[in-house]
Amino acid sequence: MTTVPRSVLFVGAFPRPAGLDRYASGDLALRLESRGWTTRVTSSRPGRLARPWNMLIETWRARHQYAVACVDVFSGPAFLGAEAACAVLRRLGKPYTLILTCPSHYLLTEMRSMRTDLVLLPNPLDVARYAFHERRPLLRHLVWLRAFHETYNPELAVEVLGRIRKQYDDVRLIMIGPDKGDGSLQKTRRTAKKLGIDEAVTFPGAVPKLDVPNHLSRGDIFLNTTNCDNTPVSVMEAMACGLPVVSTNVGGIPYLVEDGESALLTPPADAEAMSNAVVRLMHEPILARRLARNGRQRVEAFDWSVVLPRWERLLESVTPGFGAHWDHEP
Template sequence: MSHPPVLLVGNFLSRHGLGRAVGEDLSEHLHARGWQVITTSHQRSRALRLADMLTTALKQRNQYRLALVEVYSGAAFRWAEAVCLILRWLKKPYILWLHGGNLPHFAQKCSGRVSRLLRHAHAVVAPSAYLQEHMRLYRQDILLIPNPLEIRRYPFRLRRDLRPSLVWLRAFHAIYRPAMAVEVLRRVKEWAPDVHLTMYGPEKGDGSLQEVRRTAQRYGLEGALSLPGRVPKEEVPQVLQQGDIFLNTAGVDNTPVSVMEAMACGLCVVSTRVGGTPYLLQHEQDALLVPPADADAMAEAVLRLLREPDLAERLSCSARRKAEAFDWSVVLPQWEKLFDEVFAHG
C-alpha cells in the first residue's frame, strides 16, 4: 500500500545535544516502514525555528500530502497557530499532537485560541488519558495514542531486596522541582546512611541546578549526590540499571517518558501525584504516589520500599508489564492507521 508523504512539525533538536523528542523517533520509525517524511525544525534558535517551520510548510507544499503538528503551551503555542494557518491556506489536512502537562492550565487561560486551533484540525491526538480527558473541553473526539518505547532497548532487572540507590532523570527546571530530590535524600540518609542519589539531566538555565547544589552543600550531602549532567538517549537504559529506586519530583507533568523508561527497566518508581502521573501509575501496584512538594512523604515511600521486598518486587514486575504495552510495535500501527484515514477523508 502506498502511503501519503507526511510533514512532521515540531522540535528536532537532538543534533544540538538537546533532549530527543518522541517526534524524532516517530519520524525514524515511519521512514523505516517506507513512509516519506519531511521534518521541521532542527533550528536551535526559537525565532529561526518558527521561520523554518513556516517556510518548510510553504516551499515544500508539493512534497507532502498531510501534516502532523506538535502543540505545546506557552509561546510555542503560537508556532502551532502560525503553521496551521499556513496549512489551512494550502488546504492541507493536518493532525494536532498535544504535549505537556501544563497544556490544560494554558487552555483555561486561552480557551478561545485553543478551541479555534483544535476545531480546525482533521484529528487531534493526546499521548495520555490525562490530556485526552482535560482537553475534551475544547474538542470531544480527541484520540489517545501513547508515547512509545523501544522496549527491547530496556533490559529488565527484577528489584526485590533494594539497595538505597536513587535515580532522578529530568531537565533541571523549576517545574520538575529537582531540589526536592535532595530534600528526600537528606531524610532517607537519616535511616539509610549509605544512600546515594544520582541526578541526570540538562540544565535549563533557571537556576534549578544551582539550587540543587546549594541544598546539598547546606546539608553536607555532596558525597551522597552525583550530578553527571545530560545523558544521551541511547545511554538511558544503562544509567537506569545502576539504580533501584526512581524519583519523579515534578510539580507539573503529563506522561513522562523518563518514568516509562524506569518502569521498563524494573526500577521501583516513587512519584508525585500531579497531572498525568495518576493516569499512568497505579498506587501500590506499579508505583508509589505521594502528594506534590512533600519530601517527607516521598522519603517515607523510599524507606518503605527498602523495608518491604515483597512490595518492591510487585512494583518492579507490574511496572515492566505496563511498559511493554507502550512498545513501538503496538503504537506505530496506530499512527499509520490514523494517517491513512485522515488522508483518505482529508
C-alpha cells in the same frame, strides 16, 4: 504535480545537533520511513524567529511532496508558528493533525470540554532498549532523572535522601539531567551541602538518550519529585528497567500508575512522605518486586509495536483517496 502517496510532513522544533530520534515526532518520522512512508520534517533551524519562518517556507515549498501534515507543538511561541503553518496548510487544502507532544488519558480528560474529537496517541517507548531486572536487597541507590527546573522540584530529592541517611548512611543518590538555568541546580547543590550529604549525591549532568538505560540499570529506586506533570517518559523508562517508582501524586501520574500496584505515590513537596515510601521499599522487597513487575507490564502498552500501527491508521484515514478508517479509540 501529483502528491506522493503515504507521505507526511512533520512541522515542529527539531533543533540540532540532536538527531531526529531525540524528538517524539522525529522518531516517529524515522519509524514511518522504515515502513515505506515518505517523510519530511521542518524545522531544525535555531532561533525562535528563524524556525517558524522556515516552517512556513518548507510547508509551501514542499507542498507536492506530502499528502498530510502533522503539526507537533507543545509550548509558548511555538503555537504561533504552528497556527501560521496550519493557515498555509488550509490554503493548500492539505489535511493535517494538530497533536500534543505528551498525549495521555490525563490530557484527554482535562481537554474533553474543549473538543470532543481528541485522539489518545501516547508518546511511545522502545521497550526492548530497556533491560528489565529485578532488584534484590539491599536497595541503596536512588535515581532521579529530569531537567533541573523548579517545576520538577529537584531539591525534594536531596531532602528525601537527607532524611533516609539518618537511618541508613550508605544510601546514595544520582541526579541526571540538564540545567535549565533557573537556579534549581545550584539550589539543589546548596541544600545537599547544608544537609551534609553532598558527597552522597552525584550530578553527571545531561546524558545521551541512548545512555539512559545504562544509568537507570545501576539504580535501585526511582524518584519523581515533580510539582506538576503529564506522562513523564523518564518514569516510563524507569519502569521499563524494573526500578520501583516513588512519585508525587500530581497531574497525569495517577493515570500512568496505580498507587501500591505499579508505584508508590506521595503528596507533592512532602519529603517525609516520600522518604517513608522509599524506606518502605527497602523494608519490603516483595512489594518492591511487585511494583517493578507491574510497572514493566504497564509500559509495554506504550511500546512502538503498539503505538506505530495506530499512527499509521490515523494518517491513512486523513490522507485523500486512501480510504482507510480511523476507529477513534479513546
